Amino acid sequence: MSRLNLTLDADTHSWLERHAAREKIAVASFARRLLREAVEQREHLARRRKLAADYAAGRADAREILDDLERPQLEGLLDDA
Numbered sequence: 001m002s003r004l005n006l007t008l009d010a011d012t013h014s015w016l017e018r019h020a021a022r023e024k025i026a027v028a029s030f031a032r033r034l035l036r037e038a039v040e041q042r043e044h045l046a047r048r049r050k051l052a053a054d055y056a057a058g059r060a061d062a063r064e065i066l067d068d069l070e071r072p073q074l075e076g077l078l079d080d081a
Contacts, residue, residue, distance in 0.1 A: 005029075
C-alpha cells in the first residue's frame with residue numbers, strides 16, 4: 001500500500017474525525033473510503049457521459065448499449081458535458 005500525505009484545513013479534518021468516529025473507524029480509513037467512492041463515481045459518470053455522447057452522435061450500436069437509460073437521464077448528461 002502506498003502512502004499519501006495530505007494537508008487539510010481544520011474544518012475538513014474535523015468533519016472527517018466526526019464521521020469516522022460515527023462509523024468507529026480510523027480517520028485515514030474513512031478518508032480512503034471516501035476517496036475510493038469519489039473516484040468510482042467520477043469514472044461511472046464519465047462512462048455515462050461517453051455513452052450519452054455516442055448516442056447523440058448516432059452510433060449504430062448506441063441504442064443497444066443505452067436501452068437501460070431513459071431520455072431524461074440522457075438529456076441531463078448531455079447538458080453537463
